[in-house]
Amino acid sequence: MPPNSWYVTTPIYYVNAEPHLGHAYSTMAADVLARHHRQRGDDVFFLTGTDEHGEPIEVAAAREGITPQALADRNAAKFEALGPTIGVSNDFFIRTSDPRHEAMVAEIMQRVYDNGWVSKGKYEGWYCPRCADFKTEREVGPGNTCPIHEIVLDWVEEENWFFQLSKFQGRLEALYEERPDLVVPDFRRNEAVSFIKGGLEDVSLSRPTLKWGLPLPWDHTQRMYVWFDALLNYVTALTFAREGEDLSARYWPADLHVMAKDILKFHAVIWPALCMAAGLEPPRRMVIHGFLLMGEKKMSKSLGNVLDPFEVIERFGADALRFYLFREVSFGQDGSISTAGFEARYENELANDYGNLASRVLAMVDRYRSGTVPEAAVDATLAEDFEGTLERFRELLDRAELTQALELVWALVRRLNRFVEETQPWVLARDEADPERLDEVLYNLVEGLRVTTLMLVPYLPATAERLLSVLAEEDRALAELGSRPGGQSVERVPPLFPKIEA
Ligand code: ME8
Numbered sequence: 082m083p084p085n086s087w088y089v090t091t092p093i094y095y096v097n098a099e100p101h102l103g104h105a106y107s108t109m110a111a112d113v114l115a116r117h118h119r120q121r122g123d124d125v126f127f128l129t130g131t132d133e134h135g136e137p138i139e140v141a142a143a144r145e146g147i148t149p150q151a152l153a154d155r156n157a158a159k160f161e162a163l164g165p166t167i168g169v170s171n172d173f174f175i176r177t178s179d180p181r182h183e184a185m186v187a188e189i190m191q192r193v194y195d196n197g198w199v200s201k202g203k204y205e206g207w208y209c210p211r212c213a214d215f216k217t218e219r220e221v222g223p224g225n226t227c228p229i230h231e232i233v234l235d236w237v238e239e240e241n242w243f244f245q246l247s248k249f250q251g252r253l254e255a256l257y258e259e260r261p262d263l264v265v266p267d268f269r270r271n272e273a274v275s276f277i278k279g280g281l282e283d284v285s286l287s288r289p290t291l292k293w294g295l296p297l298p299w300d301h302t303q304r305m306y307v308w309f310d311a312l313l314n315y316v317t318a319l320t321f322a323r324e325g326e327d328l329s330a331r332y333w334p335a336d337l338h339v340m341a342k343d344i345l346k347f348h349a350v351i352w353p354a355l356c357m358a359a360g361l362e363p364p365r366r367m368v369i370h371g372f373l374l375m376g377e378k379k380m381s382k383s384l385g386n387v388l389d390p391f392e393v394i395e396r397f398g399a400d401a402l403r404f405y406l407f408r409e410v411s412f413g414q415d416g417s418i419s420t421a422g423f424e425a426r427y428e429n430e431l432a433n434d435y436g437n438l439a440s441r442v443l444a445m446v447d448r449y450r451s452g453t454v455p456e457a458a459v460d461a462t463l464a465e466d467f468e469g470t471l472e473r474f475r476e477l478l479d480r481a482e483l484t485q486a487l488e489l490v491w492a493l494v495r496r497l498n499r500f501v502e503e504t505q506p507w508v509l510a511r512d513e514a515d516p517e518r519l520d521e522v523l524y525n526l527v528e529g530l531r532v533t534t535l536m537l538v539p540y541l542p543a544t545a546e547r548l549l550s551v552l553a554e555e556d557r558a559l560a561e562l563g564s565r566p567g568g569q570s571v572e573r574v575p576p577l578f579p580k581i582e583a
């Protein structure tokens with residue numbers, strides 16, 4: 082059988098400012114799932130990139146006295162550089178100022194127009210220049226403010242083209258009926274469904290005042306509202322990501338769009354409708370996560386409370402950052418993060434629970450068995466606690482339950498630590514009264530370490546690679562306890578998570 086194709090995306094980020102930890106979070110989440118699917122043998126395509134048109138960029142560039150393209154070039158380079166530093170394994174990085182994207186957008190939007198889903202009209206309402214979003218009445222905060230950016234909204238009255246979203250109400254309702262897991266978690270799906278059932282209005286497709294945007298293919302006096310250009314990246318990228326190859330048939334529809342709740346409406350309502358209007362299949366699924374908060378507030382550049390991911394990594398390393406965020410903040414919910422919380426988890430969980438376990442086990446195999454893993458039977462009590470975990474792990478990741486899946490692995494790591502305490506291999510080794518039991522204990526510990534480390538590959542890619550190489554494990558597929566017979570040579574490791582400087 083050919084491998085199952087699996088296409089995952091992140092939002093494409095605005096280049097009006099530099100990347101912060103919130104952006105890194107979404108990209109790392111998509112990366113965990115991409116790596117997990119590669120471990121399952123899927124043919125994965127993982128896309129991320131930058132959203133470079135529209136008012137947020139135009140305004141920010143004007144403030145600096147540079148061209149929007151110059152600002153886009155500068156910040157896109159920073160977003161692109163962030164990937165490798167946080168262990169992200171994307172297959173392509175799309176920039177919407179790429180002429181190949183622009184040409185495809187024109188082609189698809191012309192199709193939407195030709196299919197009769199566009200009409201001219203007058204827009205009157207509130208607009209947030211930071212979200213680049215026309216707010217419906219329900220979305221306007223007290224004092225006509227944007228609930229996300231906490232700025233006063235602009236009142237806009239303009240003649241422009243509309244995408245006839247209202248005509249897709251029935252089709253969208255049917256789509257959600259048919260696909261109960263189109264949006265996860267459930268409470269986000271319910272939000273999308275109630276937004277649709279509340280009645281859909283047509284949405285602005287163009288803006289006469291915008292300069293930094295793509296011209297409408299059928300009316301060059303107007304520029305495209307950035308969201309249409311942006312959403313289409315998920316489709317256009319497949320047509321040029323590989324020179325001379327069109328990947329659309331292989332990967333579309335996307336298997337998963339990852340994002341935070343701020344852009345739910347665009348993805349869960351407008352995007353499937355736009356796909357239908359363009360004659361494209363809608364995406365299969367999207368997962369909506371919460372916000373990383375500093376104190377009580379969303380981390381965002383405009384609120385000025387951001388943690389710089391480059392600085393965090395400098396201190397703790399990329400794996401520790403990935404681990405901390407998925408462990409600390411229940412994926413799907415909002416959650417506060419702090420340096421103190423980071424230090425505590427680093428120390429207690431990464432350095433002690435996992436790092437020490439690895440060092441101890443490898444040191445004991447070295448000392449008591451000259452570095453050769455004994456061949457022995459699986460311990461019955463340990464086997465009971467490992468039983469069924471791989472299946473549960475896969476199920477959780479199928480639902481993008483990143484925190485629960487990690488908790489499952491951590492329960493095994495803790496179980497292995499208890500196994501060390503219970504069996505006390507150093508006592509067994511003292512007079513070698515029962516060498517077979519010592520063999521068995523050491524074998525089970527190495528197996529446990531191997532099995533849990535394979536599960537940690539998506540979360541701690543660099544650390545897991547290091548440890549798996551020391552464990553002489555070449556395969557990256559998930560494995561059951563006892564599936565390797567022993568007999569391999571292993572080495573000691575220096576601390577995987579060394580003490581951090583204050
Ligand atoms: O909305 N916590 O771009 P954007 C968690 N260009 N995630 C966060 C976050 C936080 N504090 N801050 C940002 C746009 N994010 C559009 C998207 S897609 C076709 C176009 C992440 O730069 C999260 O994924 O404002 C959020 O949805 C995204 O960055 C918004 O990025």
